[in-house]
Structures are given as structure tokens and as C-alpha cells.
Amino acid sequence: MDKPPLALDPNFSGASEDFPAVLRRKGLLQIAPEPTAAAGHHPFVPTESTTILALKFAGGVLVAGDRRATAGNTVVYDRADKVLEIDRHSIMAIAGVPATAWEMARVLEHSFQYFRRTQLQEMSVDGKVRALSKLLRDNFGFVMQGVGVVVPIFATYDGNSKPEARLYFYDAMGAQFEVTDYAATGSGSPAVRGILYYENNWGGKKLQQLNEDEAIAIALRALDTAAEADTSTGGVDRSGKIFPLIKIVSRDGINTLPEEKIAAVFRQNVA
Secondary structure (H helix, E strand, O other): OOOOOHHHOOOOOOOOOOHHHHHHHOOOOOOOOOOEOOOOOOEOOOOEEOOEEEEEEOOEEEEEEOOOEEEOOEEEEOOOOOEEEEEOOEEEEOOEOHHHHHHHHHHHHHHHHHHHHHHOOOOOHHHHHHHHHHHHHHOHHHHHHOOOOEOOEEEEEEOOOOOEEEEEEEOOOOOEEEOOOEEEEOOOHHHHHHHHHHHHHHOOOOHHHOOHHHHHHHHHHHHHHHHHHOOOOOOOEOOOOEOOEEEEEEOOEEEEOOHHHHHHHHHHHOO
16 A cells, blocks of 8 residues: 555654655665775775965966865875966866866866867856866765865956956855955865955955065965964975965966975065
């Protein structure tokens, strides 16, 4: 005999329930077990990378990321590249699982190249932004399993009818948000956003009025401050002389700042 409808079910509480709650009550929704390692059945802890930031300044968009990659409370690597060049005017900075993020970056790079070679023109900024959003949505199944979370920042220079720097951040489901001044994601981002907010509103200059050295100094201060409160953020390793990776995207393309330049600004304006 078929089961009675919910309204006639003696176990039905009468209160409004969402669909997952109904499935759980019926025993039809099973929570997947936490993935475990083969040896010893220890919980699998994915490698993650944090923290990243980007800010608009007078010369374009500065994108910076610390170099630390962690797995739980273990430092896996202290020279991770979290700021990736996608094409001549586009940068993707990653916070989350590097394996997933680097694969997304490779797919984006090939997609942009294919479009440029077949259409004989650059993909529009809106097309680039939506392409990354789709990759994040396609990855949401891994996010729900807790093994593939990526929360990136995308910076580019729009050279079309109204040339300007463009800056976006995303959530893990692929929603994109364009910002006018700055963005930060990763475990150390609350401290970074607080510093950038303070500098933009009460500093000597607005962020978009800063010159290159001033923008670098603020990025270094923000990451170094985040590292004081967040063990997953590397900041500036004074003993190992490891500095954050910083790239600038502007009308002229992408410029990767050498460590000597970053070290000089750090000594003069931060340390």
C-alpha cells in the first residue's frame, strides 16, 4: 500500500518544512561521510592558500598575495604563487584549494587564447568575468564535499570604449561582485579589509590617488598585519626574506614586481 500524503502522515508535524528537512525526516537524505585517508583513517585535510587582496591606485590595479599554503595547522609550502596571469591584461588571485584554482586558471587561459585566435579580438570583460563564474559554479559539487573551495579575485584592464581598470571578487558559488576601490578574500581578509577601509577613508590619500610605492606599502602593511592574527597568512617572512607576490595590471599590461623592489619599499615604509 502506498504511503499517505504528508498531510495525512501521522509523523507530519504540521509546521512548514523545506524540502531537505522532509527528506531527512523520511530518512531519504544521507550525509556523505567525511573523506578519509587510506592509511590510518585520518581525516583528509586539503591544502589551502590564503590571503589575497587587490586595490585600485593611480597606476591601475595592484594584486597581492602572501606565499603560505597550509593544510589544517601545518605549513605545507611558503612560496606558493597565488597571483596568476591569465592573459595580457587579466589577473586571477586565488584563495582556497590551489589544485582546483590552478586548474581553473589553466582553463581560463586556454579559453581566452582560443577566443582571441578564432575571433581575432580580445574577449570582452563581461565574457571573462562570466567564464570564471561558470567554472566556480561547475565546481560547487566539490565545494559541498569540502574538498575544492576556491574564492578568487579577478582584476583586468578594459581597453574598449571607456578604458578603465576593473576589479571583481567572487563567492564559492560563482556570484561575482564588481568593486570600485579594493577587495580581499581568504582567512586573513577581515584584517586586510579593515586596513584598506581605514586607508581609503581616513588615510592621507584615497587609494585611487596613491602612486606605486604607496600602494605597495599599504598592501605589505595589510598582509603583515593579517599574519599577526591569522596563522594561515604568511605576511612578510623577515628571516627567510620571503615577500608577498605582487602584480600590477594597467593599460600597458601586467608587471610583476621584483622582490628587490618589494624589499626596498618594505624597508623604507613598513619595517
